Amino acid sequence: MNERAVFAEIFKLGKVSRPELAQATGLSKPTISMALADLERARLVRPIGLRTGNAGRAALLYEIRPQAGWVLAVDVGREFVRLALADLVGDIAARRDEHRKGGETPGELVAWLAGLARELVDEAGVDLADITLTVFGTPGIHDKETCSLQLAPNLPGWGRPGAIELLAGVAGEAPYLVENDVDLAAVGEGAYGLGQGMAHFALVWIGTGIGMGIVIDGKLYRGYQGAAGEISYMPVGEGDPLVNRGRGMLESVASADGVVALATRLGMRGVTSAKDVFDAARAGDDVARQVVAAEADHIAHALAGVIAVLDPEMVVLGGGIGAQAGDLLIGPVADGLRDLVALRVPMIRASTLGTEAVLLGAMAVGLTKARDLVFERAVAQAPPG
Structure with a gap:
């Protein structure tokens, strides 16, 4: 619990010192030090130097290790698909905006998106296996009972039961989320607009x-x-x-x-x-x-x-x-x-935000959930004791 609280505050505050973390979390300085040591061993955070210019001892600063996780955001629009690959702090490492020809079958669209995803990871110098989470923004409503998209006439074939499951083929083994594109635009507006x-x-x-x-x-x-x-x-x-x-x-x-x-x-x-x-x-x-x-x-x-x-x-x-x-x-x-x-x-x-709203919303959702995923994986892989 202490590590999670410290990790969340570093995510929120960016570059931060131990005293600042103690003040933000209410935890003691020794507890903060222990949590930071554990997070550093798990390669989730890293020290980045000293804060200078103030009176007294210079404070050692910590930040989230950007390469601890990767988020793939995908906006499937009527005329365009937009993809962005970002590290865990939200810096975009690779981006693609492509015009849709329209009328693609679900299989054709997924194969195209998978090819674009491979281009992105190659450009960023990572592997598909490094992607922590993929977030898709699409028109319509994701019917979780039938794994289909309802009310999405611009995506023919996606209303068939099981169609959503095809998206698992875009980014390898990475888990994925499917969200309504306008909902994501609202999230993007709240996060960046x-x-x-x-x-x-x-x-x-x-x-x-x-x-x-x-x-x-x-x-x-x-x-x-x-x-x-x-x-x-x-x-x-x-x-x-x-x-x-x-x-x-x-x-x-x-x-x-x-x-x-x-x-x-x-x-x-x-x-x-x-x-x-x-x-x-x-x-x-x-x-x-x-x-x-x-x-x-x-x-x-x-x-x-x-x-x-x-x-x-x-x-x-x-x-x-x-x-x-x-x-x-x-x-x-x-x-x-x-x-x-x-x-x-x-x-x-x-x-x-213009045409960026959906993609930015997918990024915001992805970063929040990816933070939890990488933390849970680190905890699961930590040696006992």
């Missing part, structure tokens, strides 16, 4: 799809079936039958395809993406501005329901539309909410 230090916030992802990650009391909230935040199915807007195709009502009108469909119906020509619409609105196009106003109205009505239930301190807009069109949407959304919510409108912000 606007949600740092905030106990209650929601990240609303608006792009090719729509979803929400919820943080309550500083922890990710998943719900009973892991489906908390599936706001694409909120009954907002009239629904677009041309876009719907199994999507929820909100997603059919407020996703990227919904924006393009509305712009086309209103007479805009040559529109192939939501970005085209937002760029035209910035340039003063009247029809594009009507589309933006409709999008802001849909988002405001959806957020009114979210705010009434969750009462967040902040709502972060992420995704290709939420983050990149925040300059056009945040003002109208906040104005609309003032007429829709009972109390004060929470802060509405555009994510600063």
